[in-house]
Amino acid sequence: MAKRSAPEVNAGSMADIAFLLLIFFLVTTTIETDSGISRKLPPIDETEQDIVMKQKNILTVLINKDDQLLVKDDLMELKDLRQAAIDFLDNGGGVGEEACDYCRGAGDPTSSDNPEKAVISLQNDRSTSYKMYIAVQNELVAAYNELREREAQRLFGKSYYTMEKNFADANWRGNKEKLKEELDIIKNMFPQKLSEAEPKKRGSL
Amino acid sequence: MSKFKKKSGGGTPGISTASLPDIVFMLLFFFMVVTVMRENTLMVENKLPTANQVEKLDKKTLVMYIYAGKPSPPYQAKFGTEARIQLNDKFADVKDIQAFIQNERDSRREEEVPFLTTALKVDSETNMGLISDIKQELREVNALKINYTTREGDIQLNFQ
Numbered sequence: 001m002a003k004r005s006a007p008e009v010n011a012g013s014m015a016d017i018a019f020l021l022l023i024f025f026l027v028t029t030t031i032e033t034d035s036g037i038s039r040k041l042p043p044i045d046e047t048e049q050d051i052v053m054k055q056k057n058i059l060t061v062l063i064n065k066d067d068q069l070l071v072k073d074d075l076m077e078l079k080d081l082r083q084a085a086i087d088f089l090d091n092g093g094g095v096g097e098e099a100c101d102y103c104r105g106a107g108d109p110t111s112s113d114n115p116e117k118a119v120i121s122l123q124n125d126r127s128t129s130y131k132m133y134i135a136v137q138n139e140l141v142a143a144y145n146e147l148r149e150r151e152a153q154r155l156f157g158k159s160y161y162t163m164e165k166n167f168a169d170a171n172w173r174g175n176k177e178k179l180k181e182e183l184d185i186i187k188n189m190f191p192q193k194l195s196e197a198e199p200k201k202r203g204s205l
Numbered sequence: 206m207s208k209f210k211k212k213s214g215g216g217t218p219g220i221s222t223a224s225l226p227d228i229v230f231m232l233l234f235f236f237m238v239v240t241v242m243r244e245n246t247l248m249v250e251n252k253l254p255t256a257n258q259v260e261k262l263d264k265k266t267l268v269m270y271i272y273a274g275k276p277s278p279p280y281q282a283k284f285g286t287e288a289r290i291q292l293n294d295k296f297a298d299v300k301d302i303q304a305f306i307q308n309e310r311d312s313r314r315e316e317e318v319p320f321l322t323t324a325l326k327v328d329s330e331t332n333m334g335l336i337s338d339i340k341q342e343l344r345e346v347n348a349l350k351i352n353y354t355t356r357e358g359d360i361q362l363n364f365q
Binding site: 011014015018019021022025026028029034035036037038039040041042043044063078124125126127128129130131132133134135137138139141142145168 | 222225226229230232233236237239240254255256257258259260261262263265268322324325327328329330331332333334336337340343344345347348349350351352353354355357360363364
């Protein structure tokens with residue numbers, strides 16, 4: 001019998017099939033957002049003891065049920081919060097042992113002694129909206145980041161944001177240990193001390 | 206006799222589409238690779254708030270997700286419009302969180318447990334009361350690392 005050549009497969013419809021699959025994947029793809037503001041919750045401590053803190057070292061930020069912002073009992077706009085937090089943290093009003101040699105704030109004796117002592121206390125109502133809460137959190141983190149950026153530029157001539165990015169990047173070629181040391185120095189200069197009280201029911205406020 | 210014959214007949218030559226399948230396949234593979242199939246179907250509205258001071262969660266296997274928000278329209282008849290929590294594929298109550306966390310911990314290797322992070326994917330219109338309850342429950346089970354998942358963008362976008 002004569003050898004028959006195999007018939008060629010018509011590949012003309014391949015493009016159509018591929019298109020069909022492509023459109024399916026295009027539609028189903030959701031680029032997952034997996035970034036956000038990381039926080040650490042305070043552990044539940046049975047033997048809770050009250051730590052005595054000077055009132056001037058605490059910046060109370062309260063968001064009421066109508067999403068209004070009260071900083072130290074004064075009404076404030078969201079856009080002014082960052083600067084207010086920076087002024088508070090960077091005040092450096094302490095004297096003697098509590099003096100802060102890298103602060104550039106006003107040195108107001110009625111505001112915080114030094115960044116290590118300064119605590120921002122964030123309080124919210126049960127009816128506060130989540131978006132407002134996130135916006136406030138974001139501004140407070142931004143205040144810390146801005147101060148850290150300033151110190152990073154001053155001490156190491158590098159940007160804090162790039163340092164953080166490099167540290168998180170697994171492909172970064174550089175001395176990670178040294179980078180971590182530098183980051184720790186900066187973080188200790190302005191430690192993030194954000195305390196969150198459990199929300200209180202505040203009707204009229 | 207001339208070797209260089211003038212091409213007869215005008216008209217533009219057709220564009221070859223032979224490489225079209227290759228191009229399409231390339232795109233196809235790209236989307237196939239980047240697609241992450243959702244692990245659980247969302248039953249709550251989930252319009253995340255925006256923030257610009259975000260950190261990335263790198264290890265996806267070490268993240269537990271808690272969703273919260275208003276039930277989406279198909280479920281509103283049954284569950285109302287009050288914001289609720291969703292764990293895995295079901296609506297849940299605040300008191301279910303502890304069991305959920307315990308479950309997630311058991312399904313992971315022991316040495317991974319301390320690095321587990323809880324990602325809160327909460328709709329921006331939710332009240333803080335619910336979130337405080339969640340946080341309180343998380344404190345009870347000692348799951349202290351949390352992450353408020355947000356989209357990246359200016360915070361003013363939240364209030365539009």
